[in-house]
Amino acid sequence: MNLDPNIPEGPLAEKWTNHKFNIKLVNPANKRKFHVIVVGTGLAGASAAASLAELGYNVTTFCFQDSPRRAHSIAAQGGINAAKNYQNDGDSVYRLFYDTIKGGDYRSREANVYRLSEVSVNIIDQCVAQGVPFAREYGGYLANRSFGGAQVSRTFYARGQTGQQLLLGAYSALSRQVKSGKVNSLPRREVLDVVLIDGHAKGVIVKNLLTGELERYAGDAVVLASGGYGNVYFLSTNAMNSNVSAAWRAHRKGAAFANPSYVQIHPTCIPVSGHYQSKLTLMSESLRNDGRVWVPKKQGDTRKASEIPEDERDYYLERKYPSFGNLVPRDVASRNAKYVVDEGRSVIPGREAVYLDFRDSINRLGKDAIEARYGNLFEIYERIMDDNPYEVPMKIFPAVHYTMGGLWVDYNLMTNIPGLYALGEANFSDHGANRLGASALMQGLADGYFVIPFTIGDYLASQPLHDHPQVDHPAFAESEESVKVELDQYLSNKSSSPKSADSIHQRLGKIMWNYCGMARNKEGLTKAKGMVRELRQEFYRDITVPGSDDEFNPELQKAWRLADFLELGELMIDDALQREESCGGHFREEYQTDNGEALRDDENFAFVGAWEYKGKDQQAQLHKKELNFEFVELKTRSYV
Amino acid sequence: MNLTLKIWRQKGPDSKGKMESYEMKEVSTDMSFLEMLDMLNEQLIQGGKEPVAFDHDCREGICGSCGMVINGQPHGPKRMTTTCQLHMRSFSEGDTIYIEPWRAKAFPIIKDLMVDRTAFDQIIESGGYISANTGNAQDANEIPIGKDIANESMSAAECIGCGACVASCKNASAMLFTAAKVSHLGLLPQGQPERMARAQAMVKTMDDAGFGNCTNTGACEVNCPKGISISYIARMNADFVKSSVFSETTVK
Amino acid sequence: MPSSKTFLSSSIGQKLIMGLTGLFLVSFLVVHLSGNLLLFKDDGGLSFNEYTKFMTTNPVVKIMEWVLFAGFIFHIVYAIRLSWQNNRARPQKYAFKKGMGNSSSWFSRNMGVTGTIFLAFLIVHLVMFWGFYKYGQGIEGIPIETVYSQSWKVKDAHGPFIDTQLNQEVMIEKNSYLDEKKFELLKSNGVEKVKALSMTEVVNNSFQRPEIVIFYAIAMLLLAFHLSHGFQSAFQTLGLVHKKYTPIVLTVGKIFAVAVPLLFAIIPIFFYVRSVL
Numbered sequence A: 001m002n003l004d005p006n007i008p009e010g011p012l013a014e015k016w017t018n019h020k021f022n023i024k025l026v027n028p029a030n031k032r033k034f035h036v037i038v039v040g041t042g043l044a045g046a047s048a049a050a051s052l053a054e055l056g057y058n059v060t061t062f063c064f065q066d067s068p069r070r071a072h073s074i075a076a077q078g079g080i081n082a083a084k085n086y087q088n089d090g091d092s093v094y095r096l097f098y099d100t101i102k103g104g105d106y107r108s109r110e111a112n113v114y115r116l117s118e119v120s121v122n123i124i125d126q127c128v129a130q131g132v133p134f135a136r137e138y139g140g141y142l143a144n145r146s147f148g149g150a151q152v153s154r155t156f157y158a159r160g161q162t163g164q165q166l167l168l169g170a171y172s173a174l175s176r177q178v179k180s181g182k183v184n185s186l187p188r189r190e191v192l193d194v195v196l197i198d199g200h201a202k203g204v205i206v207k208n209l210l211t212g213e214l215e216r217y218a219g220d221a222v223v224l225a226s227g228g229y230g231n232v233y234f235l236s237t238n239a240m241n242s243n244v245s246a247a248w249r250a251h252r253k254g255a256a257f258a259n260p261s262y263v264q265i266h267p268t269c270i271p272v273s274g275h276y277q278s279k280l281t282l283m284s285e286s287l288r289n290d291g292r293v294w295v296p297k298k299q300g301d302t303r304k305a306s307e308i309p310e311d312e313r314d315y316y317l318e319r320k321y322p323s324f325g326n327l328v329p330r331d332v333a334s335r336n337a338k339y340v341v342d343e344g345r346s347v348i349p350g351r352e353a354v355y356l357d358f359r360d361s362i363n364r365l366g367k368d369a370i371e372a373r374y375g376n377l378f379e380i381y382e383r384i385m386d387d388n389p390y391e392v393p394m395k396i397f398p399a400v401h402y403t404m405g406g407l408w409v410d411y412n413l414m415t416n417i418p419g420l421y422a423l424g425e426a427n428f429s430d431h432g433a434n435r436l437g438a439s440a441l442m443q444g445l446a447d448g449y450f451v452i453p454f455t456i457g458d459y460l461a462s463q464p465l466h467d468h469p470q471v472d473h474p475a476f477a478e479s480e481e482s483v484k485v486e487l488d489q490y491l492s493n494k495s496s497s498p499k500s501a502d503s504i505h506q507r508l509g510k511i512m513w514n515y516c517g518m519a520r521n522k523e524g525l526t527k528a529k530g531m532v533r534e535l536r537q538e539f540y541r542d543i544t545v546p547g548s549d550d551e552f553n554p555e556l557q558k559a560w561r562l563a564d565f566l567e568l569g570e571l572m573i574d575d576a577l578q579r580e581e582s583c584g585g586h587f588r589e590e591y592q593t594d595n596g597e598a599l600r601d602d603e604n605f606a607f608v609g610a611w612e613y614k615g616k617d618q619q620a621q622l623h624k625k626e627l628n629f630e631f632v633e634l635k636t637r638s639y640v
Numbered sequence B: 001m002n003l004t005l006k007i008w009r010q011k012g013p014d015s016k017g018k019m020e021s022y023e024m025k026e027v028s029t030d031m032s033f034l035e036m037l038d039m040l041n042e043q044l045i046q047g048g049k050e051p052v053a054f055d056h057d058c059r060e061g062i063c064g065s066c067g068m069v070i071n072g073q074p075h076g077p078k079r080m081t082t083t084c085q086l087h088m089r090s091f092s093e094g095d096t097i098y099i100e101p102w103r104a105k106a107f108p109i110i111k112d113l114m115v116d117r118t119a120f121d122q123i124i125e126s127g128g129y130i131s132a133n134t135g136n137a138q139d140a141n142e143i144p145i146g147k148d149i150a151n152e153s154m155s156a157a158e159c160i161g162c163g164a165c166v167a168s169c170k171n172a173s174a175m176l177f178t179a180a181k182v183s184h185l186g187l188l189p190q191g192q193p194e195r196m197a198r199a200q201a202m203v204k205t206m207d208d209a210g211f212g213n214c215t216n217t218g219a220c221e222v223n224c225p226k227g228i229s230i231s232y233i234a235r236m237n238a239d240f241v242k243s244s245v246f247s248e249t250t251v252k
Numbered sequence C: 001m002p003s004s005k006t007f008l009s010s011s012i013g014q015k016l017i018m019g020l021t022g023l024f025l026v027s028f029l030v031v032h033l034s035g036n037l038l039l040f041k042d043d044g045g046l047s048f049n050e051y052t053k054f055m056t057t058n059p060v061v062k063i064m065e066w067v068l069f070a071g072f073i074f075h076i077v078y079a080i081r082l083s084w085q086n087n088r089a090r091p092q093k094y095a096f097k098k099g100m101g102n103s104s105s106w107f108s109r110n111m112g113v114t115g116t117i118f119l120a121f122l123i124v125h126l127v128m129f130w131g132f133y134k135y136g137q138g139i140e141g142i143p144i145e146t147v148y149s150q151s152w153k154v155k156d157a158h159g160p161f162i163d164t165q166l167n168q169e170v171m172i173e174k175n176s177y178l179d180e181k182k183f184e185l186l187k188s189n190g191v192e193k194v195k196a197l198s199m200t201e202v203v204n205n206s207f208q209r210p211e212i213v214i215f216y217a218i219a220m221l222l223l224a225f226h227l228s229h230g231f232q233s234a235f236q237t238l239g240l241v242h243k244k245y246t247p248i249v250l251t252v253g254k255i256f257a258v259a260v261p262l263l264f265a266i267i268p269i270f271f272y273v274r275s276v277l
């Protein structure tokens, strides 16, 4: 497997500039002879497709929603980072770079992260030019807020809907190209396979979700921007239909999947309320600025919050981390919530939740001040939980939020399959073992607006100008056939105990949550691996899909997505097992300090774990790609 | 809670549909409306019947996928709430709930409660953007934008493109959706160069798509899950007239 | 210039015509009402007669009349066009119909209905008064003459209305309001008198009939409905929305929608009640 990261030579700050100069270019007249397939219209996909089309390439985009504008990126709330230093508080490209490397617990590539920080400033310029209505100060200049993991204020935001506004910006740029005829936007399509011709990615097999037809699309390069895989847990803050299939099919075709076990769990989500629950809702992290997290000291205390006296409350974050208190990083906050609930101190009997209490801040600052800060969040909470957080403490619990792992890519964002690129949350590149708040949007747009438009040229310049891949190539027929066989199998499956995709998915989610979630250990992981394998057998035996193949059939959709999640689940467990250290979102209980902090092992685990697919039900193979830290010094995180 | 559901079932775009009745038992008040439908679907699948098709994705009220007319009101009885954010506690024991798709000529039905909202994409494609190629941009702080203007623009930009405005309008008019985008961009300095052309082009595309004409009934504003104000419609009216009658711009 | 064809057939262009004609009609209402209020002037109907004379004979007003009718016609034609298009925009209606009431007012949804019924009123009204005056073909059985003395003082008259004015002396200028065709000189008992068409009398007589009064009252109610949405709606259509001034428009609109039809309605009721008393 060729996993050369292709990091350009030279000093950190000059790598990207040098690289842009050194890579091959496609001359403007020739660009229109090439056709690029972009899978996904989230921040990464939409920005890439628009920018490529502006350059002159012909682009076809796919998304499974009914419009590109509905991609999961739309849901991001908090903001987007950029090293603008508009606040004059000492921010710089280098500081953002450093914070990101450190936040990622030293498990990401320096060169990639530096480039990300470097282009972050251009992202804001570009978005403002497009008309993204970022928050402003009275003087008319851009406002910033601060976010976890940083000591500077560098987060740009548009109310609580930053992702929406950025995505609508990218979507409008995309729409403009659709109008100009450079982009063919095909919604309600799901990519089910990547077609390789002579080892190069040259097309996709797509299911038209409305008619059920399988369609073939050929291109000179394929860009996957299909998002993250958090939904392997069934319940997550991801959109219901987010899935790993496009990436996973590429993985099956030979693309390495890197660091699958790095999952970010967000500490402040609305807790699961029942079996029928379909998804979890995130409450902005900013709530922790004024809310105090606590549980009763006593186990199984069923009194109402207001009836529990002060000295019987355990403000466990303030107790354990006196200097950071309720503002410890996401993973620390999440893990501690799990611990207290595991001790039987959950605030909802039989379920998992802790209190986030605003009583003291309301007393101190007044209800109006709190309402001004969090009014809309309180409203969301009340709508879902039917509880008034001004009067009773919020109940929250961590939930799966973001996946740092993904398709392995080199500096050019190309996977190890030539011509196949991965952008945004779908790749593994920039966040190491943990992502800083407000950095995913930044990365998606950096990849799409500022990286891929240059780097794809390097590949396309070496491709034939006149001999373009055609859909009648046997590789397409072969791919299509294998997809068809698989779908038929689900549709025709008859079982004595029929099961719906959701019911199996729910069980997969539970296994992953319990054993490969906030805290993992060898024993649990080993057990979980067996359980996932068994569940996979059960899936193939009992899955039942109503309806047919020639109509809109969401149950069929769920089945093929679940098949991929069931394979991915095992790979995540493999990766968590092999990584015998704790870092970022990956916490192995065996590897912690005396006071319960993550214990990294830089000696043995400062590498990217890139996995090679070896066939259905075969053990995947790990490739370790060493991470070299030339510019930063590895330090232990400490928040005590 | 026990409920009777009357749901529009329609196999495909060209089939004839009809309302069908379903009895639901033990619906929890904590469920969201879509979770209640998930439950119905699980039962239908179990019974070998076809589940009810509906669009949904984020279930957080932001993607704009979901949407159905519940007892005659798009997104149901609760203000500023999408269908996915509506909870069953808004209903009571024994209720009969009518669930219908968005109805508009410009939104043909695909299946059951799913409609085709491509017309919205076309409206945006015809001018809902600022032509700024990647790389064109100057420094973001070079154009100060007053807080009020930025806010006003943001309030329009919040539109999630769900189509409830069309569904609730007695004329199936898409004015609120279109006006939101025209105003979002038209309020900003960056949006000025194309302001005249944009208003003409987007209104034309909207008209051609077969939406009705606004008669200022204001139902859209009430049912819009983002509370987009119809004052943006007035703003677009003014822009359109300015553009068509007084400016020298003509969009074909 | 835009191709006026596309502009006028665009949704907003059509609405613009509705709004402009609507506001124009509103302004007519003001003029007409202030004229009609002269009926209450205690001068034996003189001012009102003068006013109607002016309204039906003055050349500028005559032109304005045609503009007014054009306004009505455009308003109505476009109302029909819009309603037709709007109906087609939703070929399949909702099964559950009651929901609409939660989000918009009945008035706003039924401008076509209130407008059409009002149109019926308008036709009757025109035939009754304006057509009558103009072309002399009134509704039968309504006496239309009032007799003034040539000394330009009201000396003699018949009919309950004029009677009450007997003690008053009102100066009128010869020929200032009397249409050649519509008055004649009478001589009786050696006193010269003018017998002239009096719209005051026409109005007075019309409103002796309860069914007409009721019809007018209902029509005015519908006008109130129509205006209660229409007034502010026109401003919205014209894009005249402003954070500071729109609240004023809304208030004025509400007052207007109540006050104007009410004042109109008081006229027939007043005449009727007086005749009964």
Ligand SMILES: Cc1cc2nc3c(=O)[nH]c(=O)nc-3n(C[C@H](O)[C@H](O)[C@H](O)COP(=O)(O)OP(=O)(O)OC[C@H]3O[C@@H](n4cnc5c(N)ncnc54)[C@H](O)[C@@H]3O)c2cc1C
Pocket (backbone or CB within 6 Å): A039, A040, A041, A042, A043, A044, A045, A062, A063, A064, A065, A068, A070, A071, A072, A073, A074, A075, A076, A077, A078, A079, A080, A162, A163, A189, A190, A191, A192, A225, A226, A227, A228, A237, A238, A239, A242, A243, A245, A246, A282, A401, A402, A423, A424, A425, A426, A437, A438, A439, A440, A441, A442, A444
């Ligand atoms: C609730 C929430 C809040 C967040 N808040 C923030 C924040 O404040 N700041 C921040 O930086 N990050 C935030 N994130 C993370 C961030 O939103 C995501 O990581 C990011 O938007 C991912 O963008 P993307 O373009 O990679 O993928 P997505 O936006 O997930 O887009 C995936 C696209 O791929 C398409 N697709 C997928 N599979 C297929 C297929 N098989 N065939 C065809 N199309 C396919 C989909 O249709 C979609 O268009 C948040 C995430 C969540 C869940």
Ligand code: HEM
Pocket (backbone or CB within 6 Å): B214, B215, B216, C015, C018, C019, C020, C021, C022, C023, C025, C026, C029, C072, C075, C076, C079, C080, C082, C083, C111, C112, C114, C115, C116, C118, C119, C122, C226, C229, C230, C231, C233, C234, C235, C237, C238
């Ligand atoms: C004669 C029969 C009439 C009919 C059939 C009629 C019909 C309508 C209809 C359907 C509308 C709604 C369309 C819209 O809002 O765009 C409307 C609006 C309006 N009408 Fe009428 N109308 C009539 C008479 C009048 C009269 C006599 C007046 C005033 C004196 C009037 C004033 C208005 C106003 C102000 C509007 C609002 C315009 C706007 O919304 O832009 N109408 N009319």
Ligand code: HEM
Pocket (backbone or CB within 6 Å): C029, C032, C035, C036, C051, C052, C055, C056, C065, C122, C125, C126, C129, C130, C133, C199, C203, C216, C223, C264, C265, C267, C268
């Ligand atoms: C209820 C009280 C009303 C009375 C007593 C009344 C009386 C009259 C009279 C006497 C005339 C003929 C002479 C004239 O022009 O003044 C007339 C004409 C007319 N009326 Fe009325 N009217 C009333 C209400 C209305 C209303 C509500 C409308 C609605 C728009 C209206 C519209 C017209 C029109 C269009 C004409 C003919 C044009 C003109 O001459 O100005 N009237 N009315």
Ligand code: SF4
Pocket (backbone or CB within 6 Å): B158, B159, B160, B161, B162, B163, B164, B165, B166, B176, B177, B180, B220, B223, B224, B225, B226, B227, B228
């Ligand atoms: S304006 Fe409101 S109702 Fe209409 S599409 Fe936008 S968000 Fe939905």
Ligand code: F3S
Pocket (backbone or CB within 6 Å): B165, B168, B169, B170, B171, B172, B173, B174, B175, B176, B213, B214, B215, B216, B217, B218, B219, B220, B221, B230, B233
């Ligand atoms: S409901 Fe319809 S009539 Fe106009 S104000 Fe809204 S578009």
Ligand code: FES
Pocket (backbone or CB within 6 Å): B055, B056, B057, B058, B059, B060, B061, B062, B063, B064, B065, B066, B067, B082, B083, B084, B085
């Ligand atoms: S599912 Fe996204 S808005 Fe309802």
